Amino acid sequence: MTYHPDLLARPVPRYTSYPTAAEFTDHVGAEDQPRALGRVRGDEPLSLYLHVPFCEKICFYCGCNTGAANRSARLERYVAALHAEIELVAARLGGRGRVIRVAFGGGSPNALSPEQLEGLHSHILDALGGDHAAWSIEIDPRSLDEAFLDAVARIGFERASLGVQTFDPAIQEAIGRIQPLESIAAATQGLRKAGITSLNFDLMYGLPRQDAANFGATLDVAVDMRPDRLAVFGYAHVPQIIPRQRKIDDSALPGTEARFAMAQQAQRRLVDAGYATVGFDHFALPEDPLGRAAAAGRVRRNFQGYTDDPCNVSIGLGASAISRLPGLLVQNDKNGGRYGLKVGNGLFAAERGVLLTPLERIRGHAIEKLLCNGACDIRPLHDRQRIKAAVQPFVERGLASCKDGIIGIDPDKGWPYARAIAALFDPWRQDSKGRFSNAV
Numbered sequence: 001m002t003y004h005p006d007l008l009a010r011p012v013p014r015y016t017s018y019p020t021a022a023e024f025t026d027h028v029g030a031e032d033q034p035r036a037l038g039r040v041r042g043d044e045p046l047s048l049y050l051h052v053p054f055c056e057k058i059c060f061y062c063g064c065n066t067g068a069a070n071r072s073a074r075l076e077r078y079v080a081a082l083h084a085e086i087e088l089v090a091a092r093l094g095g096r097g098r099v100i101r102v103a104f105g106g107g108s109p110n111a112l113s114p115e116q117l118e119g120l121h122s123h124i125l126d127a128l129g130g131d132h133a134a135w136s137i138e139i140d141p142r143s144l145d146e147a148f149l150d151a152v153a154r155i156g157f158e159r160a161s162l163g164v165q166t167f168d169p170a171i172q173e174a175i176g177r178i179q180p181l182e183s184i185a186a187a188t189q190g191l192r193k194a195g196i197t198s199l200n201f202d203l204m205y206g207l208p209r210q211d212a213a214n215f216g217a218t219l220d221v222a223v224d225m226r227p228d229r230l231a232v233f234g235y236a237h238v239p240q241i242i243p244r245q246r247k248i249d250d251s252a253l254p255g256t257e258a259r260f261a262m263a264q265q266a267q268r269r270l271v272d273a274g275y276a277t278v279g280f281d282h283f284a285l286p287e288d289p290l291g292r293a294a295a296a297g298r299v300r301r302n303f304q305g306y307t308d309d310p311c312n313v314s315i316g317l318g319a320s321a322i323s324r325l326p327g328l329l330v331q332n333d334k335n336g337g338r339y340g341l342k343v344g345n346g347l348f349a350a351e352r353g354v355l356l357t358p359l360e361r362i363r364g365h366a367i368e369k370l371l372c373n374g375a376c377d378i379r380p381l382h383d384r385q386r387i388k389a390a391v392q393p394f395v396e397r398g399l400a401s402c403k404d405g406i407i408g409i410d411p412d413k414g415w416p417y418a419r420a421i422a423a424l425f426d427p428w429r430q431d432s433k434g435r436f437s438n439a440v
């Protein structure tokens, strides 16, 4: 695929929502949250997300809201707050909604003890339902032990995601995440034995000291371990926003052209190994639920990236968790202490968000379709003429098409430019600078 630096020059969002979290304001928050929960229909399929903002060790590159899990009293207080929030949400829903997905993310949910994990599982079942839901969990292989794996098996999690990033020891050192190959292999085997049928590996390109050779070696090892899915993310180096990234040596980072080449390298290697491409950065075996959803045109995009989760309503629990509710996107207080105080006092913890007008929903739907299916209809958008004009440089280079009001991403050449094309739809982005990551 050809590298066109001028078309990738602008930092753009990942569009896990539209409007993006950068558009959230503190004019929208805790008062809107219960109102929007009140609009959930009785039979509405619901997706739950529980955020666990603790990790054994903090990786230098991490942009998540997480801290070191070194004080058990703090973790205990946080878990008590999660229980309080489950009660609050359940009371507001009053039995409405059908929980069909439950995801534990972070941070590292395996910073919880097995008892804490099982306590949350039982409480969710009792208060909100979800006994027929698909349960998933993010895992840090560095701190996964037998007792936690037993809890994963007892609960019946089907899906898990391992933070792998790279198998290269020198790069692991440069990013502050040392995890020998043996620990990832043991975690993989342990999770399979615990009943995980859909296992994802997160990999990263654009890391310090990374080049085609050592990235290729990481891809080979990953393919040999045969996860059901892979997400291959470009490292977003924004130390002005994420201070812990200052520990990463800027001078060792590959340039944009090398990043572009690594993204293509991953695509070729994984497709050769039998994975289907899902959007611009996910891959799945054809028999995995995500692979099947991709083949059927059912892939969605939510706060966790590409997904086969069909829910339009997603309830985020925990500090910094984002909810998508009828007419509202809203984020809980990012500060764990303040979050705990609010929900402990029976208050909703949202601190910022954005109301979803019908026009924003139409635009969000177009962006989601473009990024998931590679095409969307811009005729319902009032600024379609502006979008048509803006997409022309991509059309002229064979990366996109624009015909009869349908914008399409070229399936062979266009995907590396997908986020840049999506940003043309986004009126908030027409003058943005520096708040997002590279488009590749």
Ligand code: SF4
Residues within 6 Å of the ligand: 054, 055, 056, 057, 058, 059, 062, 063, 064, 066, 106, 107, 108, 140, 163
């Ligand atoms: S384990 Fe994951 S969430 Fe925790 S610091 Fe590392 S990258 Fe961030």
